[in-house]
Amino acid sequence: MITVELEHFSLDKICDSGQCFRMRKLGDGHFSMVAGDQYLEMYQKDGVVDFCCSQEEFICYWVLYFDLDTDYEAYMNAANPRDKYLGAAIKAGDGIRILRQDLWEMIVTFLISQQNNIKRIRKCIETICRKYGERKNSSAGVEYYAFPTVEALSQATEEELRGCGLGYRAKYIAVTARTIASGQISLEKIYDMRYPQAKKELMKLCGVGEKVAECICLFALHHMDAFPIDTHIRQVMDVHYKRGFPNRRYRGMRGIMQQYIFYYDLYS
Incomplete structure (x- = not known):
């Protein structure tokens, strides 16, 4: 088992983010994940996460999969402070990671x-x-x-x-x-x-x-400029970004902003 303390990381929110469909909540703070041919169980309490795997599996597979080496606080701090909607979405979605899936x-x-x-x-x-x-x-x-x-x-x-x-x-x-x-x-x-x-x-x-x-x-490809637009996102754009999403400001991080918005719209 590998125990790590992580900031801006929430198994609960990742599970509900609409990225992956083989992650399951088994109990309070207890999750399982099947990715490709890999199986993992995890436990989280506050910022402490237990990954039930070997050190080799953690370093060679799961660190990359969960994007653990990326500073998500930098993404969060890049938001326009005058954009109250995006600020609320980031606060609600804090803990989501963009997974690197097959x-x-x-x-x-x-x-x-x-x-x-x-x-x-x-x-x-x-x-x-x-x-x-x-x-x-x-x-x-x-x-x-x-x-x-x-x-x-x-x-x-x-x-x-x-x-x-x-x-x-x-x-x-x-x-x-x-x-x-x-x-x-x-x-x-x-x-x-x-x-x-x-x-x-x-x-x-x-x-x-x-x-x-x-x-x-x-x-899958972790192209962070990708910005999927489904019904939820289209409705948000129509209400909060009538002139279009500020793509230039968020170049290179549009994808994580989309995930914060998607999660916020779905669960707020």
Whole structure:
């Protein structure tokens, strides 16, 4: 177990931030996370967090995943003091981190997320993981399922995926998996692209529109200028930023500002 004291870090808020759908609250301050083929349990009390993993796993995987080396106070302090709405959103969302998640997992996750609610998204993801992912056991003996590989989902038919409760999104995932498995689109090349190029390349995939591409850029590729606009964000923009969001001021950090706003609008 690794115990660390962290500022501006909240497992509770990360779990509810809409970035990841395989993180679960097990009890007061107790959480589990499945990311790719990794399993982790965590406990938090105030600023002290216990990560139930080895030091090697913590340093090589989870530090990067939770973006622990980034100074989020710098983001918070960059807000325009005259922007009362953003100030309130930052205060409410203090503790959120922009996670560095697997690109393939985020492509599938946000294809599933379209016109969907969090409860159903979680259920759909768990269903495809159980059907197409590798069954594994954590060091503590907890059984879980890794996220399905590109190859595994490329072998699934659209009808089979519909049977997982995916509805019309089944076609998007079936076609996208085959497109990537065949080499028509390279995930490795997307990892090396800058934000505008990565977004453009992602939008070549079946079912990936601008909003989904923005989510993937932010939550997988960690392009902090990505700014996903869904119904919640659009309503906030219409009310509080009629002249548009001040993109120039927040260049390089628009994504974290979007997350603070999203969380605040959802839970305030």
